[in-house]
Amino acid sequence: MGSKERIHRLKENTKVNIINAAHEIVKEEGWQALSMRKIAEKIEYTAPMIYEYYANKEGILLELTKKGYLLLGERMKEARDSYETPEEQLDAIWLAYWNFAFEEKEYYQLMFGVQVNCCVMEDLLPLESTPYGIATKPIMQLMGISDAEDDRVCTKYYTYWSIVHGLVSINIVRKGASDEINRQILKDAITGITRTLKN
Amino acid sequence: MGSKERIHRLKENTKVNIINAAHEIVKEEGWQALSMRKIAEKIEYTAPMIYEYYANKEGILLELTKKGYLLLGERMKEARDSYETPEEQLDAIWLAYWNFAFEEKEYYQLMFGVQVNCCVMEDLLPLESTPYGIATKPIMQLMGISDAEDDRVCTKYYTYWSIVHGLVSINIVRKGASDEINRQILKDAITGITRTLKN
DNA sequence: TAAATAATTTAACACCGTTAGACAAAATTA
């Protein structure tokens, strides 16, 4: 009798139901609203049942992370396979990554730890004391621009910030890679951007 | 009678005591361990007292964020003022930013939403399905390297990832700036890095 | 049908942020 299989399939089914319910809640209300009881309600069970399928809440998050990586991988592969030259492929790959981040924002937040962030911090400091105010001065100098609001300045500032912030985040969440290498990457990137300012 | 002042100064004092206690707890046990009751215990009060000084927990976080921005600003200014040329200043500024991120990790996490992240996700996927596996192939091709473990490949991959991830994070947490500009920054950065591969 | 096993729920624990009400200490007023 293959009822063992049937039951196993049923269990597998509620396992994905749990994941789907969790994903739905997060899409509707954000990560901070995800709770075991809410998941249970959505799949019409009681909370303790979930522990029959996942060790704990973190187990559910891990499963979702896995799904996220799978999805991201697919998108990137698809993008790559649409082009022949490596230049075009790199363009497409990172654009796919970019699109994934916004189309599947919830997954991206979970995978790479971008917080919902409550505190926006705006206009609480005088401009000349903010990172923006401080860094744009030499940028303007190099570019020969005197208007601090110039879009070109803003763009360059964000380019700097992005790469530094990106490197930092990656180093904070996954503390792999040697400090030496990262310092080198930082240095390379910064001088690379700086070079683009002078012409 | 200046007792009004004295009392006001005392209140101000416990306000910073609360902030300091919160910061200590976070340094010791991380953000997820920060609770009103723990703060209260540290300053030898009961939890409801804190609401006499801050509207709620978010108010405390906001205050800490402000302190973080102040500190970061100081560090960046200091770095800038140690150099004359804008090139050197930019180098120093972003290095100061970088150092702040790791020396004051807790502040940085709060300010820019880098999560502590529970799920590390390692070796759960075959290499060729991970972003790393997918993106390094064309990188290797362009660089004329066949060893996937080569440090130069790894470095370049992280450079790509950093800038893309940085841009994404910044766009997710502070949804300012037009999509147009950001796409342009992304495109510029990607082709910029790609150019450095071919020589 | 009776016993054993599995599925599911109820109740509880210890924590969380937050609020209302009680209480004591201090300051103000009569």
Added chain:
DNA sequence: TAATTTTGTCTAACGGTGTTAAATTATTTA
């Protein structure tokens, strides 16, 4: 000084969280 008001502080509680143990119901096996 005595009475009253204000202030500071705490206790108790509400509704929420993740999680566990025990009780209960349903299903399968003998």
